[in-house]
Amino acid sequence: MHEWALADAVCKTAEDIAKDKNLIQVDEISVVLGQVQNIKPKVFDRIFEEVKLQYSSTKSTKLVTEIEEAELTCNNCGNIFGIDDRTGFEHQTSEDMHFIPETARLFIKCPKCKSVDFHITKGRGLYVKEIRGETK
Amino acid sequence: MKLDPRVNIIQTRLSKIKKIIAVSGFKGGVGKSSIACVLSLLLAKQGGASSLSTKKVGLMDLDLTGNCDNTILGIKTQYPEEEHGVQPVEENGIKFISSYFYSQGKATHFRGDEISNILLELFAITDWGELDYLILDMPPGLSDTALDIIRWIPQAEVLAISTPSILSRNLVAKSAKLLKEQKVEIIGFVENMSDGKARELDGLKILGSIPKDENFEQAIGDADKLLETNFAKALKQIDGF
Numbered sequence: 001m002h003e004w005a006l007a008d009a010v011c012k013t014a015e016d017i018a019k020d021k022n023l024i025q026v027d028e029i030s031v032v033l034g035q036v037q038n039i040k041p042k043v044f045d046r047i048f049e050e051v052k053l054q055y056s057s058t059k060s061t062k063l064v065t066e067i068e069e070a071e072l073t074c075n076n077c078g079n080i081f082g083i084d085d086r087t088g089f090e091h092q093t094s095e096d097m098h099f100i101p102e103t104a105r106l107f108i109k110c111p112k113c114k115s116v117d118f119h120i121t122k123g124r125g126l127y128v129k130e131i132r133g134e135t136k
Numbered sequence: 137m138k139l140d141p142r143v144n145i146i147q148t149r150l151s152k153i154k155k156i157i158a159v160s161g162f163k164g165g166v167g168k169s170s171i172a173c174v175l176s177l178l179l180a181k182q183g184g185a186s187s188l189s190t191k192k193v194g195l196m197d198l199d200l201t202g203n204c205d206n207t208i209l210g211i212k213t214q215y216p217e218e219e220h221g222v223q224p225v226e227e228n229g230i231k232f233i234s235s236y237f238y239s240q241g242k243a244t245h246f247r248g249d250e251i252s253n254i255l256l257e258l259f260a261i262t263d264w265g266e267l268d269y270l271i272l273d274m275p276p277g278l279s280d281t282a283l284d285i286i287r288w289i290p291q292a293e294v295l296a297i298s299t300p301s302i303l304s305r306n307l308v309a310k311s312a313k314l315l316k317e318q319k320v321e322i323i324g325f326v327e328n329m330s331d332g333k334a335r336e337l338d339g340l341k342i343l344g345s346i347p348k349d350e351n352f353e354q355a356i357g358d359a360d361k362l363l364e365t366n367f368a369k370a371l372k373q374i375d376g377f
Contacts (some may be wrong), residue, residue, distance in 0.1 A: 003222030005261040016144055032138075075247075076305035095215075096238040099222070100257055101251040103235075106242045116245060124253070128139040 003044050007051040011058045014090040016129055018057035021044060030130040035083060036101040038094065043083035054077045057133075060119050063096035066129075072108070076115035083108070090112040103127050142260035146288050147261060149221075152266040153194070156292040157323065158285055162311040163304040164276040165326040168297045170352065171201065172273035173208040174368050177359055179269055180229035182372065191268035194224060196258070197234035198285075199275040200251050201244050206236045210357035213237075221263040228359035229367075233262050246278040255284050278311055286318055296325035296340060300333070309338040324376055344374035 014026045044050045045063055052058040070083040089097070089107070098102045101124045109116055150156065159175070172195065180193040197205040205211075209232070213225040216237055224231035230330035235244065235254055237294055248253065264270060272292060275281050285292055294315060298308040312322055312354035324341030327334040334345040346367055 001263050002222055004217050005145070005149075005263070008139070008148075008221075009141040009260055012148060013141035013144045025181070092240060096240065099261070099303060100235060100238045100254055102246055102254050103244075104246060105239050105250070106239055113221070117247075119250075125257070128137065128140070128141050130137055131139075 001043075001047060003039055005130060006039070006050060007048045008054075010048070010126070010128060011051050013023060013059075013128060014061065014099050015055040015057045015092045018133060019129050022136050023057065024136050025059070026057045026131055026133045028062045028064060028130070028132040029058075030064045030066070030127050030129060031070050032066055032127050034120075034125045034127075036097055036104055036120055036123055037125040038098050039126060041065040041067070053074045068123040070120065070124075072104070072110075072118045073121045074110035074113060075117040076114055077110060077113040078120070079110050079112040081111050081118075096129075114121065140256070142256045142323055143288065146256075146259045149262060149264065150270070150289065150291075153264060153270045154268050155287060156270045156272065156276050158272040158282075158292045158294050159297060160274040160282070160294050160311070161276055161297045161304075162278065162307040163298075163301075165301050166297050167346075168185050168276075169197075169204055169208060169273050170367065171295075171297055171326065171346075171371065172197075172271050172326065173205050174362055174365075174371055176230050176269075176271045177228060177363055178211075178345055178368060178372050179271075181363065186342070191228070192266060193229070193233075194231040194233075194267045194270040194272065195273065196262075197232075197273045198255065198281050199273060200246055200254055200281070202275065203234050203244070205232070205234045205273055206234055208356055208362070209246055209359055219263070221261045222258075227250065229266060231267070233258060251280045251304055252284050255281060256288075259288065275310050278314065286315075290319070293321040293323050295323050295343075297328055298325055298337065299329045300327060300331050300335075305335075305337055308340070312338065326371075326374060341376070343376045346370040346374075 159172040176195040324343040327345040328347035349367040
């Protein structure tokens with residue numbers, strides 16, 4: 001699973017921060033999942049439970065996830081728009097955006113001016129919002 | 137806090153790779169993709185100039201807005217498999233990854249920060265395993281991709297490609313100077329489309345030259361034919377990798 005690699009990156013980051021901040025262990029990690037990448041919270045949670053055991057600081061860490069809705073901003077006309085209906089994409093397109101969210105530029109146009117030149121300003125992919133733990 | 141965890145895992149993903157070579161042309165159209173592809177084939181199938189034993193080789197097409205390694209090598213696989221990340225496709229003895237797989241054959245019009253994000257994603261999720269060489273096919277210039285590689289993969293060594301043209305040579309010379317200042321290791325330079333008079337280039341080691349091969353175009357898309365070209369035979373003589 002591609003999610004495995006991202007969960008690994010989250011746990012490695014938590015491990016590095018735990019060492020840097022002198023934490024006894026990481027109690028909780030809050031992860032934001034972007035709508036464009038479309039990682040399912042249940043899938044990520046299941047994989048995280050497996051991956052976290054590989055790092056000493058995250059063996060009992062609780063994962064909290066939230067979804068950030070997509071916000072796309074047109075570089076041509078300034079229009080701000082979203083992705084209303086993910087199920088409207090072909091399976092292959094959905095997969096491509098799942099692996100590389102920036103490929104949204106290849107499959108979506110600005111609904112106002114039809115430009116293919118827009119930025120994903122919110123809801124691109126995964127990031128860590130908060131890491132909590134007690135210091136030694 | 138908005139922390140991108142992908143940066144922290146890059147070195148873990150590359151930890152079983154002995155040598156990373158960034159094939160850099162600086163000027164467009166000097167043949168860096170052809171050299172990156174054929175060098176990968178030579179190392180994988182024949183071991184290169186200084187060795188007879190085949191090598192484990194990975195190739196990454198980092199020219200995100202102009203990727204073509206899949207065409208040069210005639211890659212037939214439609215989509216990489218997933219298992220603890222993305223598994224590079226394996227064809228012609230090379231592990232290969234490219235954003236091409238996720239583009240459905242469309243033109244890829246990415247801006248700078250998008251290029252950085254795509255590179256970060258590919259490096260974070262690609263499971264190369266053990267490799268003797270990872271060849272990076274770099275885009276022209278010293279923009280986002282080059283700067284990101286310097287930042288995230290400082291162990292990458294640069295193989296500079298130039299043609300005899302003063303335009304190309306000037307750009308290689310000043311780019312190499314900047315890279316050296318940034319502590320980037322430069323293996324040396326190869327003169328492609330050579331007129332047989334490879335000249336010194338501002339303290340850069342000349343590794344060898346490759347004459348213009350009019351028949352190379354006919355071999356594109358077929359790895360076996362590529363290895364039979366005069367281009368490949370000349371590249372095989374070049375040592376230093």
